[in-house]
Amino acid sequence: xxxxxxxxxxxxxLSLHEAKTKASQNxxxxxxxxxxxxxxxxxxxxxxxxxxxxxxDNALKDINREDVKVTxxxxxxxxxxxxxxxxxxxxxxxxxxxxxESLVIAYSGTENSEDLLTPLKCLWSGIEEYVKIxxxxxxxxxxVNTNVFIDLFEWANVKPNIVQISLAxxxxxxxALQTFTKENDIQLLTHNDPxxxxxxxxxxxxxxxxxSLYWVTRYQVHLKCRGILSSKGYLVYVTKKAT
Numbered sequence: 001x002x003x004x005x006x007x008x009x010x011x012x013x014l015s016l017h018e019a020k021t022k023a024s025q026n027x028x029x030x031x032x033x034x035x036x037x038x039x040x041x042x043x044x045x046x047x048x049x050x051x052x053x054x055x056x057d058n059a060l061k062d063i064n065r066e067d068v069k070v071t072x073x074x075x076x077x078x079x080x081x082x083x084x085x086x087x088x089x090x091x092x093x094x095x096x097x098x099x100x101e102s103l104v105i106a107y108s109g110t111e112n113s114e115d116l117l118t119p120l121k122c123l124w125s126g127i128e129e130y131v132k133i134x135x136x137x138x139x140x141x142x143x144v145n146t147n148v149f150i151d152l153f154e155w156a157n158v159k160p161n162i163v164q165i166s167l168a169x170x171x172x173x174x175x176a177l178q179t180f181t182k183e184n185d186i187q188l189l190t191h192n193d194p195x196x197x198x199x200x201x202x203x204x205x206x207x208x209x210x211x212s213l214y215w216v217t218r219y220q221v222h223l224k225c226r227g228i229l230s231s232k233g234y235l236v237y238v239t240k241k242a243t
Contacts, residue, residue: 004240005049006207009094010034012057012231027193028202031216031234035206049237057231060095060221069224070095071102073142075197075216077109079119081126083237087215088130090235095219099135103127104164106142108195113145120144120152128158138162142191146177153184162187168194203238210241 010016013034034054044050060068074087084105092098105127109119120141130136140162141149153159163181165173167190181188203211214237221231 002241006044006052006238006240007049007090008035008038008052008234008236008238009054009090010038010234010236011053011055011094012233013055014229014232015055027218028197028199031198031218031236032202032206034234035236039206054233057095057233060097060231065097067224068230069101069222070097070099070219071104071222072100072217072219073104073106073193075106075108075193075218076123076214077107078214079107079109079122081122083214084123085126085130087217087235087237088126088135090237091217091219092135094233094235095221099137102138102140102162103136104140104142104162106164106193106197107144113148116145116148117151117155120148121155124152124156124158124160128156131158138187140164140187142166142193143195146174146180149177150180153180153186159184160186162189164189164191166190166195167192198236207238207240212239212241214238 016034016037038052038054042052042054044052072091074084076084076087088100091100105123107120107123111119127136127139131139138161139158140160142164143166149163163186173188178188197216198213203213217235219233220229222228223230
């Protein structure tokens with residue numbers, strides 16, 4: 001069996017009429033439908049990894065960079081810091097930018113909640129490196145146990161200033177987390193992303209092969225002055241086993 005790495009860049013999905021009419025508000029449905037359209041309509045490059053480019057994203061063309069805010073969420077199940085850095089780098093390449101205003105990590109490893117601190121520290125080392133060189137500004141985590149988040153905060157040189165919690169699994173914000181975020185000026189946000197943004201069965205079906213997911217990144221570009229979402233897209237990096 002041979003493996004083939006594939007990077008899919010959806011481009012601005014707000015311009016994909018077919019995706020907008022078919023996909024629901026569920027992020028997984030949206031991503032699956034978008035990937036099917038992009039893979040159907042676009043051929044991959046001969047590079048390694050193979051790059052499949054969707055619709056062109058011109059959201060930042062002919063606009064003052066200071067007038068827009070780029071937010072990114074990285075869904076990753078590996079503690080490999082190089083994979084996280086590649087996810088960040090590829091978003092910057094796709095949008096032709098040097099910095100991201102807001103980044104959140106959604107880590108979904110196999111560890112028990114009490115063992116999450118070690119892999120999160122590995123990933124956070126990359127975050128700290130990129131903050132120090134000005135590539136990232138606001139940084140945070142999604143769906144992390146309160147004690148783990150506090151431990152990481154106290155350990156880190158660059159403190160997380162964002163924490164996201166799921167609306168589906170947390171009807172009430174844990175009092176300890178609420179107190180800690182207030183005392184330390186941390187943004188406490190909610191989201192509706194599923195635990196697995198791209199389930200294995202759907203992943204295999206989309207690529208018609210046994211496929212492993214390295215990471216998914218979702219980016220959004222907002223016009224600051226009007227709060228308008230001008231662009232939204234995904235980057236998906238996988239390895240596909242082929243005969």
